[in-house]
Amino acid sequence: MQKGALLYEGKAKRLYATEDANLLISEFKDDLTAFNGAKKAQEQGKGALNNKISAELFKLLEANGVPTHFVSLLDENHMLHKKAKMIMIEVIVRNIATGSLSKNLGITEGTVLPFTLVEFDYKNDALGDPKLNDQHCLILNLVQDQSELEMLRTLARKVNDILRPYFAKKGLNLVDFKLEFGRDAQGNILLADEISPDNCRFWDMTTGEKMDKDRFRQGLGGLKVAYEQVLERIMGEDK
Numbered sequence: 001m002q003k004g005a006l007l008y009e010g011k012a013k014r015l016y017a018t019e020d021a022n023l024l025i026s027e028f029k030d031d032l033t034a035f036n037g038a039k040k041a042q043e044q045g046k047g048a049l050n051n052k053i054s055a056e057l058f059k060l061l062e063a064n065g066v067p068t069h070f071v072s073l074l075d076e077n078h079m080l081h082k083k084a085k086m087i088m089i090e091v092i093v094r095n096i097a098t099g100s101l102s103k104n105l106g107i108t109e110g111t112v113l114p115f116t117l118v119e120f121d122y123k124n125d126a127l128g129d130p131k132l133n134d135q136h137c138l139i140l141n142l143v144q145d146q147s148e149l150e151m152l153r154t155l156a157r158k159v160n161d162i163l164r165p166y167f168a169k170k171g172l173n174l175v176d177f178k179l180e181f182g183r184d185a186q187g188n189i190l191l192a193d194e195i196s197p198d199n200c201r202f203w204d205m206t207t208g209e210k211m212d213k214d215r216f217r218q219g220l221g222g223l224k225v226a227y228e229q230v231l232e233r234i235m236g237e238d239k
Contacts, residue, residue, distance in 0.1 A: 084182025175201035
């Protein structure tokens with residue numbers, strides 16, 4: 001499968017057409033951004049790591065009944081996947097308080113939440129990706145009806161139910177993560193985009209060390225090493 005015309009370039013990926021109208025190629029970039037693009041950098045090899053991590057996690061989720069856009073890993077930086085019209089909602093799943101949840105609500109960082117929290121953000125950089133409630137989603141016509149919002153919540157919780165114990169066996173706490181969904185040519189809702197340390201927070205269960213993009217956000221350094229360790233744990237034996 002060959003790359004065709006460049007269709008879109010985002011912060012972390014370039015999207016290309018292929019000879020099949022229902023298939024696209026994503027190229028994972030080495031670019032790093034934080035705080036809605038205010039902080040930028042590059043980390044050589046980051047894109048390849050996210051591509052490999054995402055591929056393994058998409059395969060895991062597919063095997064456990066979560067529909068995804070993933071088709072195959074083409075090479076170090078390129079993934080073949082189904083074309084999907086993106087739903088402009090970022091679905092945030094939280095197990096442990098940190099980041100904006102701690103900042104906005106005053107919940108002490110590291111507090112294990114009494115239940116899994118699912119939030120919606122508006123996928124709109126110009127507006128700063130604001131929080132959405134169900135009524136906002138319906139007013140903005142981001143979904144067809146309330147049942148689609150419930151489907152997004154159900155799928156998000158299913159992903160969490162699969163990934164949280166999976167990473168626990170790898171010695172990692174899945175703190176929180178962001179999911180994006182789209183519709184395929186038949187209108188089916190699929191998990192899309194990526195699942196990687198760029199949009200998940202992982203804390204080592206023994207040391208509490210942060211193994212994700214917070215290393216860039218907070219100026220901790222060692223980002224590539226942390227991403228490599230996440231991939232090694234995914235590919236290695238359970239602890």
